[in-house]
Amino acid sequence: MSPEDSIMTSEQAVHTRAPYWVDVDPAEWYDWRWQMSNRLNSVDELASVIDLTDSERKALESQGLFRVDITPYFASLIDPNDPHCPVRKQVIPTATELVPFQAMMEDSLAEDKHSPVAGLVHRYPDRVLMLVTTQCASYCRYCTRSRIVGDPTQTFSKRDFDMQIDYIENTPQIRDVLLSGGDPMVLAPKLLDMILSRLRAIPHVEIVRIGSRVPVFLPMRVTDEFCEMISKYHPMWLNIHVNHPKEITPELAIACDRLTRAGIPLGNQSVLLAGVNDSVHIQRKLVQDLVKIRVRPYYLYQCDLVHGSGQFRTPLSKGIEIMEGLRGHTSGYAIPTYVVDAPGGGGKIPLMPNYLLSQSPGKSVLRNFEGFITTYQEPLDYDPQEVKHLEDQIERRPEKGQEGILELLEGEKMTIEPKGFDETRSRGGKEHRLRSGGLSRKWLPLGVGSIEAEDGTVPEQLPDPQEND
Numbered sequence: 001m002s003p004e005d006s007i008m009t010s011e012q013a014v015h016t017r018a019p020y021w022v023d024v025d026p027a028e029w030y031d032w033r034w035q036m037s038n039r040l041n042s043v044d045e046l047a048s049v050i051d052l053t054d055s056e057r058k059a060l061e062s063q064g065l066f067r068v069d070i071t072p073y074f075a076s077l078i079d080p081n082d083p084h085c086p087v088r089k090q091v092i093p094t095a096t097e098l099v100p101f102q103a104m105m106e107d108s109l110a111e112d113k114h115s116p117v118a119g120l121v122h123r124y125p126d127r128v129l130m131l132v133t134t135q136c137a138s139y140c141r142y143c144t145r146s147r148i149v150g151d152p153t154q155t156f157s158k159r160d161f162d163m164q165i166d167y168i169e170n171t172p173q174i175r176d177v178l179l180s181g182g183d184p185m186v187l188a189p190k191l192l193d194m195i196l197s198r199l200r201a202i203p204h205v206e207i208v209r210i211g212s213r214v215p216v217f218l219p220m221r222v223t224d225e226f227c228e229m230i231s232k233y234h235p236m237w238l239n240i241h242v243n244h245p246k247e248i249t250p251e252l253a254i255a256c257d258r259l260t261r262a263g264i265p266l267g268n269q270s271v272l273l274a275g276v277n278d279s280v281h282i283q284r285k286l287v288q289d290l291v292k293i294r295v296r297p298y299y300l301y302q303c304d305l306v307h308g309s310g311q312f313r314t315p316l317s318k319g320i321e322i323m324e325g326l327r328g329h330t331s332g333y334a335i336p337t338y339v340v341d342a343p344g345g346g347g348k349i350p351l352m353p354n355y356l357l358s359q360s361p362g363k364s365v366l367r368n369f370e371g372f373i374t375t376y377q378e379p380l381d382y383d384p385q386e387v388k389h390l391e392d393q394i395e396r397r398p399e400k401g402q403e404g405i406l407e408l409l410e411g412e413k414m415t416i417e418p419k420g421f422d423e424t425r426s427r428g429g430k431e432h433r434l435r436s437g438g439l440s441r442k443w444l445p446l447g448v449g450s451i452e453a454e455d456g457t458v459p460e461q462l463p464d465p466q467e468n469d
C-alpha cells in the first residue's frame with residue numbers, strides 16, 4: 001500500500017483504534033486486507049476487546065448462529081463496557097437473537113421467489129437487484145438476507161453472473177442495476193471491475209448503483225485505486241448504510257470525500273433498530289451528521305420480518321413519530337423516506353405523517369410540522385391536457401403488468417381486483433341472460449381504456465349491452 005493510499009494519518013487514527021490494536025503498524029491498520037484477515041469472530045477474540053455479557057457469550061457459543069465477523073476498525077467503535085452501545089448491538093449477537101417471533105420468515109421479502117435467475121431480483125418495472133456476493137466486511141445481526149449472507153457455500157459463481165448479465169441484456173426495460181449481496185465492495189477488485197464493465201457495455205443500462213456497508217465497516221477499502229476503478233463506469237451511485245451517529249468517524253468522512261470527489265453521489269440507507277436509533281433525537285443527529293459529510297439520507301427502513309431481527313423491531317408508529325420529528329425540523333436534504341419493504345415481496349412502501357387534512361373541490365386543507373393549518377386554493381382553470389403534446393414526445397418504457405394505481409389515474413382501467421374477485425362474487429351461478437361472461441361490455445366504463453372509439457374519441461352514447469351479448 002502506498003502512503004497516498006492510506007486513508008488517514010496515524011495521528012488521526014488514535015481516535016478509532018481500541019487499545020488492543022494500538023501497537024499495530026499503521027501500514028497494516030490501514031490495509032483493508034489486514035482488517036479483513038484480522039476480523040473478530042470467536043468468543044475468545046471478542047472477549048479480549050469487549051467485556052462480553054452472559055447473553056452475548058451464550059449466543060456466540062450457540063449452533064446455527066448467523067455469521068459473526070467484525071473488522072478491528074469497527075470493533076474499535078464499540079464501548080467495551082456498555083452492553084447498550086449502539087455499535088455493539090448491531091454486530092454482536094445476544095441470546096434474544098435466537099428467539100423466534102410471530103410472522104418471522106427466512107426470506108421475508110420473497111426475493112428468491114421473485115428472481116428470474118439465481119441472485120437477480122426483478123421486482124420493479126425498470127430496475128433489478130443483482131446479488132454479486134454473499135460476503136460482507138462485518139455482519140449485521142438484523143440482516144435481511146441472512147438466509148444466504150455469510151455462507152460461503154451460497155456464493156455466486158461465474159455461471160450465475162453470466163446468467164444474471166444475460167437476463168439484463170435481454171430485458172431492455174431495465175435501465176438501473178443495483179449491485180448488492182452481501183457487499184459488492186468486498187469482491188476481489190478484478191471481479192467487481194469485470195462485472196461493472198459487462199454491465200456498462202449494455203446500452204439500455206443507464207445507471208449502476210452499489211449498496212455497501214464497506215465505507216462504514218472498512219473505510220480503508222475506499223482507496224484512490226478503488227475510486228479510479230469505479231469512476232470508469234459512470235454514472236455510478238452508491239448508498240452506504242449508517243445507523244447511528246457514532247459510526248460517522250473521521251475515517252468514514254475521508255472515505256466519503258474520496259467517493260464524492262470521484263463523482264459518485266452518496267446516499268444513506270439506515271434501518272430503524274430498537275435500542276439503537278429508535279429516537280427522533282438520535283435520528284436527527286444522524287441525518288444532520290450525514291449531510292455534513294455529503295451523504296444524503298435516502299431511506300429509513302422498517303426492520304424486516306426476518307430471522308434474528310425480533311429484538312430490533314419497532315412499531316410502525318415509531319417510524320412515523322421520527323418522520324414527524326424530522327420534516328420541517330431540519331433541512332429537507334437531510335430527510336430520508338421511511339419505508340416498509342412489504343413482507344411477501346411487494347417492494348418498498350413509503351409511510352409518513354398525514355399533512356393533508358381535508359379536501360373539497362377547489363380547496364385542500366394542509367398542516368405543517370408546527371400544527372399550522374392552511375388552505376391551498378386549487379386553480380379553477382387547470383387543464384391537464386395542455387402538457388399532452390410535450391408528454392407525447394417522451395419515450396415510455398413498458399411496465400408489463402406493473403402500471404398499478406397510475407393506470408387508474410391515467411384512465412387505462414377503472415379497477416384493480418384481487419385474484420378471483422369476479423369468481424367469488426358470481427357465487428358459482430351459471431351463465432344467464434343478464435350475465436354473459438367475459439364477452440359482455442356492460443361493465444366496461446365509457447371513456448376508460450379500451451372502450452374509446454377507433455378515432456380516440458369517447459362515444460357520446462353508451463354502447464347497448466344487448467348488441468354485444
Ligand code: SF4
Binds near residue numbers: 137139145149212
Ligand atoms: S452489510 Fe448488508 S448484507 Fe452484509 S450483513 Fe449487513 S445488512 Fe446484511
